[in-house]
Amino acid sequence: MMGSKTIEIRMYNVGFGDAFRITVRDDTDVWRMLVDCGKHAHSSEAPPIADSVRAVIADLTEDCGGTPHLDVLAATHRHQDHISGFACDEWADVSVDTVWLPFVEDLDDPDATALRTKQDRAVNQLEAFISTRLALAVGRSGESRRLKEAQAFLVNSRGNAAAADRLLGCNGSGFAGPHEVRFFPKPDTRDDVVEVGRCGIVAHVLGPSRDPAMLTRMDPPSSAGWLRLNLDDDTTPPVNNGRPLFASQYTVARESVPAELLAAQQSLKLSSVSDDMGLLAAASVLERSVNNTSLFFVLDVDGFRMLFPGDAQHGAWEHVRSDPDADALINSVDFYKVGHHGSHNATPKDFVLGDWLNKGDAMVPWGMVKRWQDTIPKRELLTALKDTHHAVVLPTPVDPAVDDVPPRGKLERSERWAQLTFTV
Structure with a gap:
């Protein structure tokens, strides 16, 4: 029934890093996914990553009614600002069904x-x-x-070994119980379309490329x-x-x-x-090179599409956009997690200025790092998103000049996060 399903995209204010929780509610069925949890070591003005981890888990515990659980945890790539939080011991109390990782982390792949x-x-x-x-x-x-x-x-x-051990379930580390690990993309691209079987969710994993020259x-x-x-x-x-x-x-x-x-x-x-x-x-x-090994995927919920490209840069975007079907998919998204914290070398200009057809919302995971304060996020990128009628949401409001396009989703904020909620 129209209007009975909601999608929440919660961006945690971890500093210069990524942590997103996606929650799909379909009557009594609730599906939860976490995409990354990490912070750059030079993001000194943000709280310690352990504090953010505790906040993420506390929210999850409350939402789950006492026992924190994730259906899917996606760690897009091995950089500290995306996975360092998984080194924290608190994750041992969280149950996780499946972990998604880029194929480059597969210990059995030569x-x-x-x-x-x-x-x-x-x-x-x-x-x-x-x-x-x-x-x-x-x-x-x-x-x-x-x-x-x-x-x-x-x-x-x-390599963030402690975090990687937990994600892979290696060396005595892991979550509250055994979890499945799935590496993407597969050699057979048909296996990169994941039918979740609940809440109308389908994931399309489009990258990284398996071609070393592209990486x-x-x-x-x-x-x-x-x-x-x-x-x-x-x-x-x-x-x-x-x-x-x-x-x-x-x-x-x-x-x-x-x-x-x-x-x-x-x-x-x-x-x-x-x-x-x-x-x-x-x-x-x-x-x-490591950024271009990022999981790059579109999450589709009954036609509402969300793009999560990790920190994919030019080569990785070029790989996706060279495939007509994949290109059409990303050009029709309703939500975009801005890559690489809004830097100059991730989001392609022509994607923003002409190819992204829907007037969707964008979230920029960003925190102050003094040495990059004049370049990240790239002001021209934020302005271009606004000028093409895309709402831009940062963890905390930065500049009214990029905050004057109202988001399609319902925007809520707390000290720890910003959240967009959509009804489909």
Whole structure:
């Protein structure tokens, strides 16, 4: 019967990180899903992630009538700002039926193991070089700032072993009882359409790509991104004793460095600028590679569609949009979880400016990180969403200029969360 089913999308204010609870209520049947729970280590102005975890579980306990339970828990990718909360012991009291993970976390998948090994090796090598450079840069604030920026990327790219153990049910960790783990996408794409069998719910898992070449795509060309840079085209890779320092997908061309920095380096003849910028660029490439392993899915409830792309960046979006059926699906969504906290290099411009056909609502999971306060969320992205009649909801109101499009859903706020409720 029309109007008897509601969908609640609750975005927790964890800081610079993601935690979303989706609740579908169909008369007496209630289905609950959590998408991610984590916070970046440099999100210092937000409460500790353990406090947020306790808030999530307390809300879940109350909603479930005393015994916290999730039908599905989706961890989109291994970055700290998406899964660090699952290291908290409180999850041992929550029952979870099924955990969804990207295929790259499958310990029995040889392709996934090879990719994780390359990523972990790159993290370790970069960490060692950055530590050495930091020791040499004492008293030189400019160099230290760039190196600490690179270090922040690496902290986020760490494998988060304790959280991963819980999600995988490994090494004595887990939830209140045994849980099923499902890895996506499957080699047979027909298995990526998940008929839940309750409340009219169907999930369409569209990414990540299983093609290693697609996973390592870097930033989009300047015409596709929110940030334009003048680039040169020197593609010579760094070499260490005749052997490449990093696996090929983490080799960074000078074209990743802004032209103005290269010009400054040449005029001042400071070789350390290119060294430090190279480390920063390599750390950034590594972060993008992990972002592009994000689960990318559409949740459909009787035709009401919600897009959760994790932190997918250009290569991952390109993979989805190259498939006509998948492209049509994402262009018709009613709700969009804005990727990568509203940064310049996640949401494609043409998706917002022309392809997203429904005048749906968007939520931006964001918290202040001082070193990114002028760039994340990208103001041009928020304005473009507003100008195309999409309501933008942040954990806390930031700017009336992007808050003046009323959401289609009923908006409620508390100190800990913002929630949109839709009736279908």
